[in-house]
Amino acid sequence: MKNEQPKAGLPNLKPSIIWMINFGFLGVQMAFTLQSSQMSRIFQTIGANPNDLGWFFILPPLAGLIVQPLVGYFSDRTWAPKLGGRRLPYLLLGTIVAVIVMCLLPNSGSLGLGYASMAAMCFAAITVAFLDLSSNVAMQPFKMMIGDMVNDKQKSYAYGIQSFLSNTGAVLAAVFPFVLTFFGVANTAHKGDVPMSVKLSFYIGAAILIVTSLFTVFRVHEYDPQTYAKYHGISEEDNEEKVGMFTLLKKAPKAFWTVTLVQFFCWFAFQYLWTYSNGAIAANVWHTTNTASAGFQAAGNWYGVLAAVQSIAAVIWSYVLAKLPNKMHKLGYAGSLALGAIGFGSVFFVHSKMVLIVSFTLVGIAWAAMNTYPLTIVTNALSGKHMGTYLGLFNGSICLPQIVASLASFVIFPLLGGKQTNMFLLAGIVMLLGAVSVFAIKETSAEAPEEPHTPIEE
Template identity: 35%
Template sequence: MTQPVTTSVKPKLSFWQIWNMSFGFLGIQFGFALQGGFMSRIFQTLGAEKDAIPILWIAAPLTGLIVQPIVGYLSDRTWHPTLGRRRPFFLIGAVLSSIALFFAPYSSALWMAVGALWILDASINISMEPFRALVADKLPDSQRSYGFVVQTLIIGVGTWAASNLPWLMTQLGVPNTAAPGVIPDSVKFAFAVGAGVLFFSILYTILTTKEYPPENLAAFEKDKKETEGFLHGFKEIFTQIVTMPKVMVQLGVVQFFSWFAFFILWSFATPAITEHIFKATDTASAAYNDAADKVGNYLGTYGLVSMLYALILAFITSKIKINRRAFHMFGLFCGALGFSSIYIVENHENLHYSFALVGIAWASILSMPYAMLSSAVPAKKMGIYMGIFNMFIVIPQIIAAVGGINFTYKFLFGEATINTMLLAGLSLAVAAVANLFISSKAAILDGYIDPSLEEKT
């Protein structure tokens, strides 16, 4: 039987143990990459106008805003003798996500595609938040940066592979064109493969990873019984939101502008690049669908580079303690340059260089903020804090979806759709500068132990 492990004596884990506990993120990222890279293509195929695309995406961030704090709260209070604390949510999310991902490209009307996106994002969120908390649950503080970087490495593999799936299906002879208003078979096949990868990769983590039980299981169960009920849960989530630690607010500003930029990418990369660089606007034409496949290929580049950059970070963080704030600033400035350079690209092959810089930012966004947060908040509330931290991811996406993108890029840069990439670059530059306001040593310095935090934990 697994013995309770206190937060102060957690054993260091090997690379492969950390790999196993994070492997399910491969499937989660297959879901997110297919959703992020190709839902706008599906919306356009089903008749959506370019300016309407952001509002059609609003289902995704709204779902995350509601689901993640609730899942975080519930997973903090869960203990199953076989599945543990976080893994029950992995399993539920895996089943629902794989079903939703498989059926999303079979939408025959725009409202069906929007509904499919809503269900898909809610389902993925059920699994995703506990994966963040699991790294903090299992690893000592000295391995937090390393753990989140390994997770990012797996995410990079998933982003690259999933983004290239429709292109690969086309190379294998699957048609990438269809009648007007019909999703091409290459996209349908890609989503089907993604659904399989999503389910089995999460199942792999469930089967290969054990969790530490609460340090005092009897007290844990007693406290859970005394605080049951929807009203208490709502009150607890609300209380933690209004009293969140200062470091969470500081990191939240960085996250706000980071995710605003990437929501622009997911919403507008396909229409902006197919129109500006490939001069293709007819969604039923071979020219447009070939261009859209290539955009997916370039999106895969940022996933591939994020994987390679995460490998470098994994080596560095396994050997030395780093200044997380400085590393994150560097990554975000690289992404700002990458987005801005898309505007001046003439030869589409050069987009690989632009998206390579975006990939460095993506690797940093998926690792450094979570490493900083997990080292600066109490461990026993890690799930709910990770869920609440997601607010700083979804709120900028909601603002972007209800008009923030359309108004801002047109006001600052002009009507051309490619100007959305300039806005994304500006947003990442602001995020980079906002790092200067992060003041917690526990967040900034890898391996720093805050004595007051230890007492709370």
């Protein structure tokens, strides 16, 4: 067993560096939001049966479950200064693939494969899988670099910036179809084809992903292995040692598991929001289930607006949560999730598109808490050893609930009458369970006290 090294402590970083560490997250989140907000619309437009949507929504979390631990494991052992360092080479790889796939996915109905054909469904499913694989590869470095480079004192601020940029990207991506339609871009197409408003949204999102990712790659300088080891109080060989992922899970701090329990309920609920929102809004507000109708496509645009409302609410609420003292973190976390549960359940009862703004504002409050507290609590409880691998494994607390929710939907959806609105009542109950489970969390910190006058890193 290796001896612990004297720990210098991570230095304070200039705010500009923290912003640059996170800046590319804006583009990555745009890719995720376009996928989550338009995926149901795309699949139903090309002929997917609502009963079968769960199959397609299994693919993204399955991809994340496999890829993110691997990115963490291998990036812990990577040092390629010409490509950016430790985490940034994976950001470059993920961005390149994501951009290609973002140009392919919205054209799933334009290749002459046939409406509701197996070929069209398979093409769309494969492109979604690759989009999520690449987006996960591009996303994970941002989470890891905060763990690598930001001390406990600044970590809440850093994740707050990440949440702000994430939600800003989500707002932009969500409103693209609505705004493009407003400026005259076609929002309907012939049966089986995805409207041009959606296609252009993906193309614009791909361009922004390239620009924001390159900003992070060129402006961030990761710590070399010697400096990383000194700041984290480990030896340079610690991240090289071959430790199995199951062994690491056995050694994970208790906070890792209690936060995972909360995450299960939260991400289970959100999987149903992404799967059934378009259909539920079309049924309740526009009174249609015809995917080729103007009403269904209008519902898709309005869901984009509501997703933007959710993200704006999350940005505002993140600032509220940041003002709470540490002793009130759990109350803020649980209260936010409880408000989100009300928002989910209310979608079942609402038949006005304007009132849905209130519902999705409450959902956004829960989203803010989900993007503020979990990573802060977990990274504070971890030492610098195997940071990337642990964060990749923690991503399972996001992916597994979505997989379980999708598989469960094949039983639950028919039991609830085959109505997409009914799934929101269930999601509200599950989110409420998440709020209650917050009180099982006990926050801990693995970071040693900093030396006096910790330098500010240039």
